[in-house]
Amino acid sequence: MVNRNSLNIDKFLYVLRHNWFYIPLALSIALILAMITIQKVGKNYKIEASLQIQDQSLSTHSGQQELFLKGAELFSSNTNVADEMGVITSLSTIAETLRDMNSHITVFTPHPGIFGIGTKYDELKVPPFQIKLKEGFPQVTNIPVKITFLNNGTYRVQATIEKGSLLFQSSTIDSKFDTSLDKTTIDKTLKLTQPYNDNYLNFSIDLQGNTPPSVTTEYSFVINEMRSLAESFRNKISVEPIFDGASILNISSSSSYPQQEIDFINNLMKTYIAKSLSKKNRLAQETIASIDKQLDIAVDTLSNIEGSLEDFRSKNEIIDIAKTSENLNEQYTDLNEKKSDFSVKIEYYQYLTNSLSNNVDIDEMKSVSTAGIEDPVLSNLLIELNALIRERSSIAFSSSKESPVLKGIDQRIKTSRSAVMNNVKSLLNSYTINLRNLEQRLNKINYQISQLPKGERNLTSIERNFSLNDDLYSYLLQKKAEANIAVATNVSDKTIIDEAHLAGNPFPKKTHLLLTFIILGFIASAGILFWRYITLSKIITENDIPAYIKWPVLDSRLHQASKKADPHSYKSLKVYNKLKEKAKANAKVISIVNSDKDDDAHSFIKELISQMIGMGNHIAIVHLTADLEGAIDSSKKSTDNINQDLFDVKQAKDISLHKLHINEVADKKPLQQLLFKLKENHDFVLILTPPLNGSLAYYKIREYFDFTLYLIHSGVTDTSALAEHYANLESDNSIGIVIMEQT
Numbered sequence: 001m002v003n004r005n006s007l008n009i010d011k012f013l014y015v016l017r018h019n020w021f022y023i024p025l026a027l028s029i030a031l032i033l034a035m036i037t038i039q040k041v042g043k044n045y046k047i048e049a050s051l052q053i054q055d056q057s058l059s060t061h062s063g064q065q066e067l068f069l070k071g072a073e074l075f076s077s078n079t080n081v082a083d084e085m086g087v088i089t090s091l092s093t094i095a096e097t098l099r100d101m102n103s104h105i106t107v108f109t110p111h112p113g114i115f116g117i118g119t120k121y122d123e124l125k126v127p128p129f130q131i132k133l134k135e136g137f138p139q140v141t142n143i144p145v146k147i148t149f150l151n152n153g154t155y156r157v158q159a160t161i162e163k164g165s166l167l168f169q170s171s172t173i174d175s176k177f178d179t180s181l182d183k184t185t186i187d188k189t190l191k192l193t194q195p196y197n198d199n200y201l202n203f204s205i206d207l208q209g210n211t212p213p214s215v216t217t218e219y220s221f222v223i224n225e226m227r228s229l230a231e232s233f234r235n236k237i238s239v240e241p242i243f244d245g246a247s248i249l250n251i252s253s254s255s256s257y258p259q260q261e262i263d264f265i266n267n268l269m270k271t272y273i274a275k276s277l278s279k280k281n282r283l284a285q286e287t288i289a290s291i292d293k294q295l296d297i298a299v300d301t302l303s304n305i306e307g308s309l310e311d312f313r314s315k316n317e318i319i320d321i322a323k324t325s326e327n328l329n330e331q332y333t334d335l336n337e338k339k340s341d342f343s344v345k346i347e348y349y350q351y352l353t354n355s356l357s358n359n360v361d362i363d364e365m366k367s368v369s370t371a372g373i374e375d376p377v378l379s380n381l382l383i384e385l386n387a388l389i390r391e392r393s394s395i396a397f398s399s400s401k402e403s404p405v406l407k408g409i410d411q412r413i414k415t416s417r418s419a420v421m422n423n424v425k426s427l428l429n430s431y432t433i434n435l436r437n438l439e440q441r442l443n444k445i446n447y448q449i450s451q452l453p454k455g456e457r458n459l460t461s462i463e464r465n466f467s468l469n470d471d472l473y474s475y476l477l478q479k480k481a482e483a484n485i486a487v488a489t490n491v492s493d494k495t496i497i498d499e500a501h502l503a504g505n506p507f508p509k510k511t512h513l514l515l516t517f518i519i520l521g522f523i524a525s526a527g528i529l530f531w532r533y534i535t536l537s538k539i540i541t542e543n544d545i546p547a548y549i550k551w552p553v554l555d556s557r558l559h560q561a562s563k564k565a566d567p568h569s570y571k572s573l574k575v576y577n578k579l580k581e582k583a584k585a586n587a588k589v590i591s592i593v594n595s596d597k598d599d600d601a602h603s604f605i606k607e608l609i610s611q612m613i614g615m616g617n618h619i620a621i622v623h624l625t626a627d628l629e630g631a632i633d634s635s636k637k638s639t640d641n642i643n644q645d646l647f648d649v650k651q652a653k654d655i656s657l658h659k660l661h662i663n664e665v666a667d668k669k670p671l672q673q674l675l676f677k678l679k680e681n682h683d684f685v686l687i688l689t690p691p692l693n694g695s696l697a698y699y700k701i702r703e704y705f706d707f708t709l710y711l712i713h714s715g716v717t718d719t720s721a722l723a724e725h726y727a728n729l730e731s732d733n734s735i736g737i738v739i740m741e742q743t
Helices: 009-019 022-041 056-065 081-088 091-100 226-236 258-316 323-357 376-396 404-450 454-488 510-535 567-584 602-614 636-640 642-646 649-654 669-681 697-704 719-729
Strands: 045-052 105-112 119-123 129-133 145-149 154-161 166-168 177-179 184-191 202-207 219-223 238-241 248-255 495-502 553-556 589-594 619-624 655-660 684-688 707-713 735-740
Touching: 009 510, 022 510, 045 258, 081 238, 081 248, 081 258, 081 376, 091 226, 091 258, 105 129, 129 219, 226 248, 248 258, 258 454, 258 495, 323 404, 323 454, 376 404, 553 567, 567 602, 567 707, 567 735, 589 669, 602 619, 602 684, 602 735, 619 669, 655 669, 669 684, 669 697, 697 719
Parallel strands: 553 735, 589 684, 589 707, 619 655, 619 684, 707 735
Antiparallel strands: 045 248, 045 495, 105 119, 105 219, 129 202, 145 154, 145 219, 154 184, 166 177, 238 248
16 A cells, blocks of 8 residues: 655655756855845844942932931932833933934945945944034934035035925924925035035034045935934843842843944943933922022021111110010910921922922922921822822833823822822811911910010010021021032932943854855755645656556556666566466457657567567567547657567567558457457567557557556656546556656
């Protein structure tokens, strides 16, 4: 039983033998593509750096500092790694870095392409001049501007502004833009000291060094749109913790220009650290400025009170105050201190209410403890609101305004802000009621003091006011000193651990790339051969014969591998034995028919005849030389040389040769009579018929044949042709197949 689902090795070798040229062809194409890729891609370098976003030693120091410096928590940070990663890779941070490096302007020089075809542009990493853009004026982006330096200290500007080109008025990611209405050609010559300006470009040239650029070299520059440029750099950057829970981030990137990428990453880390420190210092300076305003008011008040006290003593000569006055003064002082404390808190809660109502950034507000208020509930609510706002900032980097996640965090911020507002209003109402009670008590004490002698009363009032304002002045000075110390000791808790550097060897390596393309070439050629294998409809071995064809395969010459001296005898032995069995049953008339037209079967017939004669048999050969439908056989060679090709002179006495033409067998009687006569005198009668392909001869006279040898030629006979012949002869069981290898 033939396993038709297994790999047919003979068929595969046949496909390989006839399609081997695909292998060198695919390898040649792969090598050409490899050389083009190596030249086009070039080398890529991996750049790495590491940054610590929270120095634990500084955080511990800040926590100890809070014990004796109230308000110092304003400068401490509760770092969230995901938030800080978002800040580092934010478009604003990257854009600020690129703007500081002047990287939003690309300068390049043109030169002829490969084999002088086309123009190739090389970017200048260190150009001999810099382009300084004038902020606030339109600048066309993504349009090459040609600069030519002339001998007379001038330069020439050439550019073509296409219709619809983008014009930006600043080099920030949120700058406004417009579009050009018409196509415009620029060609203008100016002095080197003169800036260029029109409706599309506004810049000046800053020469680097004392040597002017070469007048024989053409330069061009392109103003890159900052948002798209920042996005391209952000897409290359990868930021991730060195391990889960770590506050040290690994920043990596890859580029064909390693020094440019190293400079960018180093400047990116410095920009991030500077922004973080600047934010802290800005909040500290605003706190100190607020204290200074209150100190100015306290100084003016103290000056007025001191003048009043001096005038009173000079006029009334009162120095000591009676015991009653002292008690009242102590009570009054105590109540006034509480009143001042309540007033400060009420003022802060009113400030906080207005800030929350106007949606002021929580980071910009004065801290609770800086205002002298110890309220853990309010502090926790503000910290929670601050965390939600930071979380929203982190999510907003990678989400659209319509994102459900962003809407959800907005709702949580709204709820938290409402909770803070309700808490502040509740506290404000409570302290307002307490202030009213204090004022009532103060009015009562004032009334008691008014009953004292007029001089003592006036002195007590002046000293009381002086004491209150003096205490307030001292308190503000202490707060200012604390804030100044905090500013002086304020350092960034972000630290560069490793500056940007090359990591590993450049990639891809030429040998690896070449090997990859060679492997791809082999894979492609193997794919082609496999495709040719599965789509080959020719019959190569008996495995390729459709399973529904029931004709037996008498001999498959591809599979015979004899070590005997006479391989021909062995090859024909199976067929001869089968025919011998037929002859014993008086089935002597054997037709030999080709499956395909013009395919030579003489080698097999000659072997079969030699085998029969060698076994002592007398044979007759009847050669039909023309188609029964009237088409003349064009294969004259096989007719004229039949005696020479099929047997030698020694065998001629055992062979009876007959040739029949179309006219002789048209009515079938001559053929019937001839076959009857030959069967009586010979052991075998071999009928050489025209091929089945294109002929109806076999179908008309096959009733006179006892058995048919159906010759299939390996690599020639099509599966569909065999199926068609089988459909016409399916009822004929006296047919055996012989598979012959193509010569």
